[in-house]
Amino acid sequence: MDAILNPYYVDIVIFWIIYILLGLGLNLITGYAGQVSLGHAAFFGIGAYSSAILTVTYGVNPWISMIVSIGITFVVSAVLGLPSLRVREDFLAITTLGLGLIVQSFFKNAAITGGAFGIDSIPAPSIFGIELKNAGYLILSTVVMLLAIYALKKMTGSRIGRAWRTIREDETMAQAMGIHTTYYKVLAFAIGGAYAGLAGSLFAHKVSFISAESFGFSVSATVLSMVVLGGLGSIRGTIFGVTLLYFLPEIFRIFEFDLIDPKYLDIYKMMLYGLLMVLVMRFKPKGLFGNFGIKRSQFRFFRKAKAKEGGHVA
Amino acid sequence: MQDVLAQQLVNGVTLGFLYVLIAVGLTMVYGVLKLLHFAHGVIYMVGAFAAMVGILYLKMNFFVAMLFAMAVAAGAGMLIEKYAYRPLRGVHPITTLISGIGVAIFLENLFQILFSSEPQAFPEAGIEVSIMQLTESISLTNVKLYIIAAGLLGLAFLYFFLKFTKMGIATQAAAQDLRAASLMGVNVNRVVSVTFMIGSALAAAAGVLVALNFNSLFPTMGSIPGLKAFCVVVLGGLGSIPGTVVGGLILGIIESLSDGFLTGMIIDKDAIAFVILIAILLVKPSGLFGQNVEKV
Numbered sequence: 032m033d034a035i036l037n038p039y040y041v042d043i044v045i046f047w048i049i050y051i052l053l054g055l056g057l058n059l060i061t062g063y064a065g066q067v068s069l070g071h072a073a074f075f076g077i078g079a080y081s082s083a084i085l086t087v088t089y090g091v092n093p094w095i096s097m098i099v100s101i102g103i104t105f106v107v108s109a110v111l112g113l114p115s116l117r118v119r120e121d122f123l124a125i126t127t128l129g130l131g132l133i134v135q136s137f138f139k140n141a142a143i144t145g146g147a148f149g150i151d152s153i154p155a156p157s158i159f160g161i162e163l164k165n166a167g168y169l170i171l172s173t174v175v176m177l178l179a180i181y182a183l184k185k186m187t188g189s190r191i192g193r194a195w196r197t198i199r200e201d202e203t204m205a206q207a208m209g210i211h212t213t214y215y216k217v218l219a220f221a222i223g224g225a226y227a228g229l230a231g232s233l234f235a236h237k238v239s240f241i242s243a244e245s246f247g248f249s250v251s252a253t254v255l256s257m258v259v260l261g262g263l264g265s266i267r268g269t270i271f272g273v274t275l276l277y278f279l280p281e282i283f284r285i286f287e288f289d290l291i292d293p294k295y296l297d298i299y300k301m302m303l304y305g306l307l308m309v310l311v312m313r314f315k316p317k318g319l320f321g322n323f324g325i326k327r328s329q330f331r332f333f334r335k336a337k338a339k340e341g342g343h344v345a
Numbered sequence: 346m347q348d349v350l351a352q353q354l355v356n357g358v359t360l361g362f363l364y365v366l367i368a369v370g371l372t373m374v375y376g377v378l379k380l381l382h383f384a385h386g387v388i389y390m391v392g393a394f395a396a397m398v399g400i401l402y403l404k405m406n407f408f409v410a411m412l413f414a415m416a417v418a419a420g421a422g423m424l425i426e427k428y429a430y431r432p433l434r435g436v437h438p439i440t441t442l443i444s445g446i447g448v449a450i451f452l453e454n455l456f457q458i459l460f461s462s463e464p465q466a467f468p469e470a471g472i473e474v475s476i477m478q479l480t481e482s483i484s485l486t487n488v489k490l491y492i493i494a495a496g497l498l499g500l501a502f503l504y505f506f507l508k509f510t511k512m513g514i515a516t517q518a519a520a521q522d523l524r525a526a527s528l529m530g531v532n533v534n535r536v537v538s539v540t541f542m543i544g545s546a547l548a549a550a551a552g553v554l555v556a557l558n559f560n561s562l563f564p565t566m567g568s569i570p571g572l573k574a575f576c577v578v579v580l581g582g583l584g585s586i587p588g589t590v591v592g593g594l595i596l597g598i599i600e601s602l603s604d605g606f607l608t609g610m611i612i613d614k615d616a617i618a619f620v621i622l623i624a625i626l627l628v629k630p631s632g633l634f635g636q637n638v639e640k641v
Contacts, residue, residue, distance in 0.1 A: 061439075114623060114626065114627060117627050118626050118630060121381040121438050121439075121442055122579075122626060124381070124439075124442055125381065125572075125575050125579070126622070126623055126626055128572065129572075129618075129619030129620075129622045129623050130619070130623065132572070132615070132616055132619050133616045133619050133620060133623075136613050136616035137616075139613065140613055249450075252446055255443065256443075263439075295458060298457045298458055298462070301450055301454040302450075302451055302454040302458075304447075304450060305447045305448065305450030305453075305454065306447065306451050307447070308444065308446060308447025309428075309444050309447040309448055309451065312440045312441075312444040313429075313433065313444065316433070316436055316437070316440045
């Protein structure tokens with residue numbers, strides 16, 4: 032039992048769960064509602080910081096702060112999602128990317144977030160007077176993850192999920208069919224952000240120290256590549272993509288292969304992510320389990336037809 | 346106070362020309378392909394490292410090294426277009442976007458392995474940074490003059506290319522309507538390649554000059570300038586070269602002024618560009634000089 036509950040392995044599993052929550056949130060925004068977001072780390076950071084500030088600065092109970100931080104990210108994400116009403120696709124991508132960088136810059140400079148020093152000694156939640164650490168935290172995260180997956184399944188299978196998918200396929204058509212696109216687009220950002228906020232809250236209480244460095248563009252890009260590899264618009268795909276990309280580098284770390292210098296592991300990991308993003312887009316643009324709409328297959332047909340004539344179409 | 350203002354204006358114009366050099370490539374690519382080229386910032390970094398390799402290992406003179414860097418970057422830009430973007434033409438824009446981000450992440454990390462992730466000093470290349478006092482409190486370095494000269498030369502080159510060469514006119518036609526241009530017998534793939542090559546070469550020139558100016562280069566140096574170049578492009582109007590020039594100068598001057606006058610802000614000066622970007626996208630998505638883009 033001790034070998035299995037080795038804190039190192041437990042930490043790996045907890046961070047894996049955190050990435051799954053991040054991936055699910057992003058998949059909801061990008062995969063289901065079709066709103067490209069490159070600033071997902073901002074929501075993650077907002078969740079982590081609100082949980083940390085509430086417990087450390089204001090002495091709120093960790094349980095309450097976790098729940099409140101989900102509410103805070105829900106509201107903030109809805110506000111940050113408002114630009115999605117004005118801009119589309121690639122422009123939305125740079126807008127969300129800019130938002131992510133602005134939020135990170137705020138973490139780095141504002142007084143309330145501890146500036147460059149970050150926030151430390153964030154307490155872990157406790158139950159019946161026992162602090163949830165290691166195995167206890169693992170159980171908590173697992174329960175949270177299962178609930179989150181269940182909720183997402185329910186949501187995407189319901190009327191809301193169908194509205195999102197219709198908007199993703201064709202916004203004008205969705206509007207013509209009487210779907211309130213404004214409401215659903217902002218709702219997607221809010222719920223997707225709340226998932227990331229939950230992940231951030233779990234992260235803050237786990238590591239007990241956070242700083243702006245943990246919420247940069249590389250996190251957004253990593254989560255995006257995981258989601259894309261698994262397939263946009265598929266819960267199964269997201270879990271698979273996160274698991275694959277997350278554990279591949281960890282295998283090298285755990286077994287201490289002599290092939291590569293562990294010092295460079297993170298660099299190799301990012302290289303692999305980048306390469307996979309290019310290759311998956313090229314050869315399997317729907318991802319491994321993707322469910323990203325009919326529109327694309329229509330385009331593919333055009334592309335094939337054009338390719339014979341000389342191969343150029345914008 | 347006024348001296349600080351004048352000094353910051355000088356710095357701002359220098360910075361602005363750097364942004365113009367980087368952003369012109371993006372705006373041309375957008376003009377022709379309607380594609381946001383996310384790997385452009387990496388090209389800028391590749392240029393700086395190519396110049397370093399040229400000076401250190403190939404014993405080049407600084408100006409030769411700069412031309413070498415521009416050539417390497419042009420090649421890299423062309424290859425990125427050919428292998429990461431061209432196969433995805435006509436597919437959903439999200440796919441090219443992700444592909445470009447993937448290329449950027451891959452190259453950034455590859456260079457960290459090749460050249461270590463620590464900042465390095467730019468090698469001695471027979472160029473010494475000399476300071477000129479314009480007045481008692483306003484100074485200018487020769488590197489800053491090179492930056493302004495490179496910006497003006499780059500723009501002059503673009504003007505002549507677009508106005509007087511066959512390929513330039515083809516590029517303009519392609520920017521108007523890619524499909525119509527291809528029906529008129531323009532080899533669109535070649536136009537796109539040339540667009541990427543020119544844009545990449547100009548970005549590389551900016552990278553080399555920045556490395557020389559700050560005497561440091563590192564594999565992630567391109568990410569923030571590359572993203573800011575998007576802000577410049579959106580500010581000036583997508584696809585409009587005059588707009589990019591104005592946008593670049595405006596952003597450079599705003600950043601320098603905020604650096605000189607506002608301290609202890611809640612966001613740092615790098616984030617100002619993104620605040621401007623979002624404001625412009627929300628208020629006037631076509632930018633200062635853009636035509637109304639239907640897509641936005």
